[in-house]
Amino acid sequence: MHHLRTLAATAATAAIVAIAAPAAAQDYPTKDIRLVVPWGAGGGTDGIARKVSAIAEKELGQTVYVENVEGGMSANGIMNVMAARPDGYTIGVLTYDSVITVPYQQLLPGYELDKLQMIGRLTNESDAIIVADDAPYQTIDDLIAAAKEAPGDVKVAIQNTGSRTHLAMLELEKLAGIDLDLIPYPGGAGPQKEAMLSGEVVIAVTSLGDFANLLDEGDARGLVEFSDAPNPTYSDVPDAKSAGLDLRSGSFIIVAAPARTPDDVVARLAEAYQQALEGEEFQEWVSKVGVTPGWLGPQEVTDWVAEQQEAVFAQFDKLKADGVIAQ
Known part of the structure; x- marks a missing residue:
């Protein structure tokens, strides 16, 4: 009899759990959500992630607070999310380095994207060829013509050797049949800007948003953006x-959660x-920062990441x- 009572109690408990589990997920979120940004505060990724999350939290009904976890070309922060x-209470943002550089170079043991569940792509930020305002090139054709006249003499500021900007210029060389002098400036757009302002170079490759202050002040011009539509x-x-x-090249921002996050929680985050x-608030804000919104949902962005890799x-x-x- 005692054994039967135990079985009955166990069955009742299982039934309660089965009923309660979906209800709990439907109630999500019931507390603050931590968003890991794997880059420093004040940068472009940080600014966009904070802005869109501040709007999303109104839909979610809970605060989304940002934690900046720097280092390892974004790997440190992303490992934090993986673990x-x-x-659904810890999510993070991925950029080009998180999806391409770190996995390819195997920079951190245990860093595997299948430890994440993609929620959605927020932006698609194309790279561009940017020139100093007094540069002699008015169009990309002018630059290509100059490079053909003087092979190996036209200096171009890229970012790290093997970076996205490096790949883009190697592709341009191949497409146009030219030879450029590609000069690496590790550390992102900051050192490239300094090189242009000091006159070391008159051509740089990064996003228009990265050079927004120089473009807005008239110190630089965009020759071409590696995109399918106007910025x-x-x-x-x-x-x-x-x-x-x-030629298409650029970075992006993706929101992701740890793998095995419940499907309905992922759907709730994706919707928010x-x-x-x-929405109008983000669209109006982003129209001033040189970044193109480009939403892809959970399955679409998962497939897109695989294609990019x-x-x-x-x-x-x-x-x-x-x-x-x-090697």
């Missing part, structure tokens, strides 16, 4: 498609971030084989 409890802020800069250039991204890893493998970058 978090998969309950919402700098619509006077030709996009690659309209310039007849088959999509609404925030596409496949394409760029193949590029890296070829560059290694050709001796352009170190």
Whole structure:
């Protein structure tokens, strides 16, 4: 009899848990959500993540607070998200380095993107060729013509060797049949800007948003953006498609949660971030910072990341084989 009572109690408990579990997930969120930004406060990724999250939290009904966890080309912060409890209360943002550089170079043991559940892509920030205002080039065709006249003499400030901006310029060299003097400036857009302001170079490759202050003050101009449509802020800069250039390059911001986060929690977060991204408040704000919103939902962005990795890893493998970058 006692055994039967125990079985009955166990069955009753299981039934309560089965009923309560979905209800708890439907109530999500019931407390603050931590958003890990794997770059320093005050940067472009940080600013965009904070703005869109501040709008999303109104839809979620709970505060989304940002924690900046720097280091390891974003790996430190992302590892933090990978190791978090998969309950929707710790999420993080990924950028190009998180998806491409760190996995390809295997910079951190245990860093595997399958430890994450993608929620959605927020932005797609294309790279561009930017020149000093007094540079002799008015169009990308002018620059290509100058490089053909003086092979190896036209200096271009890229970021790290093997970086996205480096790959883009190698692709341009191949497409246009030119040879540029590619000068690496590790550390992102800051050192590139300093090099342009000091006159070391008159050409740099990064996003228009990264050079916003120089563009807005008239110290620099965009020659071409490696995108399919005009930039919402700098619509006077030709996009690659309209310039007849088959070259696309850029960074992005993706929101992700730890793997095994419940599907309905992921859907709730995706809905909140999509609404925030596409709403009037964010659209008006982002139109002034040179970044293009580009929402992709959980499954779409998961597939998109796999495609990006496949394409760029193949590029890296070829560059290694050709001796352009170190093994």
